[in-house]
Amino acid sequence: MEIDIAGVGDxxxxxxxxxxxxxxxxxxxxxxxxxxxxxxxxVSSQFFLTSTITRTYVRECDRCLAEIRVEGSxxxxxxxxxxxxxxxxxxxxxxxxxxxxxxxxIVLDDEVRDAILLDLPAKMLCREECxxxxxxxxxxxxNDACRCETPAIDPRWEKLAEMLKKNGDxx
Numbered sequence: 001m002e003i004d005i006a007g008v009g010d011x012x013x014x015x016x017x018x019x020x021x022x023x024x025x026x027x028x029x030x031x032x033x034x035x036x037x038x039x040x041x042x043v044s045s046q047f048f049l050t051s052t053i054t055r056t057y058v059r060e061c062d063r064c065l066a067e068i069r070v071e072g073s074x075x076x077x078x079x080x081x082x083x084x085x086x087x088x089x090x091x092x093x094x095x096x097x098x099x100x101x102x103x104x105x106i107v108l109d110d111e112v113r114d115a116i117l118l119d120l121p122a123k124m125l126c127r128e129e130c131x132x133x134x135x136x137x138x139x140x141x142x143n144d145a146c147r148c149e150t151p152a153i154d155p156r157w158e159k160l161a162e163m164l165k166k167n168g169d170x171x
Contacts, residue, residue, distance in 0.1 A: 001107065002108070003015055003105060003108065005105055006105070009042070010042050012039050013042070015037070015038060016036070017034075018035045019033060019034055020033055021033065021055070024112055025109075026113060026117075029058050030055060030056070030116075034054070034055050035053070035054040036052070037051060038050050038052060045081065046079070048080075049106075051077075052075055053073060053075075053076055054073040055074075056070065059124045061126035062123050063130045064126060064131070064140050068124060074115055078097055078111055080106060081098060082098070082099050126142075
């Protein structure tokens with residue numbers, strides 16, 4: 001995904017890309033193509049990119065291992081400036097990319113890939129109330145009942161269960 005900026009005058013320019021996910025080094029869990037649509041606005045030696053990324057991926061639920069297909073879009077905004085541009089207040093800014101004065105194009109691959117990967121949730125759930133898998137028999141508790149002979153006691157609660165049993169025997 002490359003935008004030619006050589007000889008471009010001040011103004012706003014629309015762009016659109018539709019590339020396979022593998023073209024920007026995304027793994028096989030990303031399905032189909034990644035689409036990027038937006039505008040690049042040039043003012044003096046600065047470029048302001050505003051776009052929307054559309055992607056589809058498949059992951060497993062972290063609790064029950066069900067396959068989840070996620071489709072959607074995310075925003076991407078990047079500010080490009082040339083090396084000789086004004087540097088005041090930009091040293092710590094996010095989404096600021098420095099261009100060489102003689103650079104003829106902007107390649108969006110890294111920015112698009114990073115935006116997609118940063119948008120992935122840390123914990124993937126098929127639904128908020130997912131019950132997960134039984135640690136004993138492996139049953140999907142969303143669809144089946146536990147098939148364990150006796151319900152397993154969480155080892156963290158064994159001492160409490162012993163105390164309750166002792167108190168029950170003393171009464």
